[in-house]
Structures are given as C-alpha cells and as structure tokens.
Amino acid sequence: MADTSEIYKYFEPTVQHNTLALSNIHTLTSWGVGTAAGILGLTGWNGFIFFMANWVVISLLVLAVKCEGRPSVYFKASIMDVAGTPLLNTLLSYVLVWTLMHALVYIYD
Template sequence: MADQNDLYKYFEPTVQHNTLALSNIHTLTSWGVGTAAGILGLTGWNGFIFFLLSWVVISAAVLTIKCEGKPSVFFKSGTMDVVGTPVLNTLLSYVLVWTLMHALVYIYD
C-alpha cells in the first residue's frame, strides 16, 4: 500500500503539463535531428548512432536545464520519464523525417 505522503506528492494537472512539454521537446528535436541526419546523408547504422548521441545530449540538457537536476520533482518516474519512456515514439518520428529529408536531398545522385 502506498504511503499517505506519496498519494498527494504530485498535482496531476501539473504532471500532465510537464509530460506534454517534454513530449513537445522530444518531438521537435527529433524532427530537427532527423532533418540534419537526412541532409548530412547519413545512412544505416550511422544514422541510428547519430540519433542515440543526440538523444543523450537532449536528455542531459532537459535534465540539467529544465529539471534543474531533480526530475523526480517534476515527473512521477523521475529520470525514466525524461530518458527512457518516449524513446520509441521519438525514434519513429526521427526515422520518418530522416528518410524523407535524405530522399529529398539525394534523390538525383
């Protein structure tokens, strides 16, 4: 059973707002990173390594700048909400934009 303090630790509308803001950050940066990867002509594993490196940088920036080093204050699962949870949805957006931009730039090579 949950402790009485844990039940009222988070105000749900604020947590939902933080989650939405984090989702917007991840989506927009995945589009930007996908565009960069497509324009740079990255293919295969190089593109996925580029995504992973950018994911680490973006997650570290969110943890240090937006969360002020204390993600458990803003999210129920703490660091897992910032780093782990949205990675698959962001990866799908990244691959979509990456392949689109690569095709647009290098279609006549």
C-alpha cells in the first residue's frame, strides 16, 4: 500500500495550474524565438540550433526563477515536466512561426 505522504504530496489543481502556466511560457517564447529566427533569415539546421539554444536558456530560467531551483515542489516529474515534456509541441509552434515570418520578410528575394 502506498504511503499517505506520497498520495497527498501534490494537490492536483495546483499541479495543473503550474503545467498550464509553463505551457504558456513555452508557447509564447517559441513564438518570439520563431519570429526572431524568421526575421534573421535563419534556414535549415541554423534555425533548429537557434531553437535548441533558446530552449535551454528558457528552461534554465524557468527552473531558476519560477521554480526557485526546486522543480519537484511544483511538478510531479520534476525536470522532465519543465524541460522535456513540452518540447515537441513547442517545436511545432516554433517551426510554424519561423516559416511564416521568413516567408513574410523574404518573399521578394
């Protein structure tokens, strides 16, 4: 039988709120980074390297500032919830905005 301290360790509405806030942070920053990559004219692997560098910076900032260095207090899976889980959805948003902005800026080149 599970320990009662483990069962009541996380209050589910609070964890869901934290996950939603983290998702909003990652989505909005991916739009900003995608816009910057499109305007800078990054193509191919340079754009993906730009995304990964910014992903690492944003994840470290979230861990340091929002989670105060203790992600296990705010999320069940700790660092995976902050850095790993939302990666694919954020990458798709980034690519969408990146290609849109690149097409808008460099349409007549």
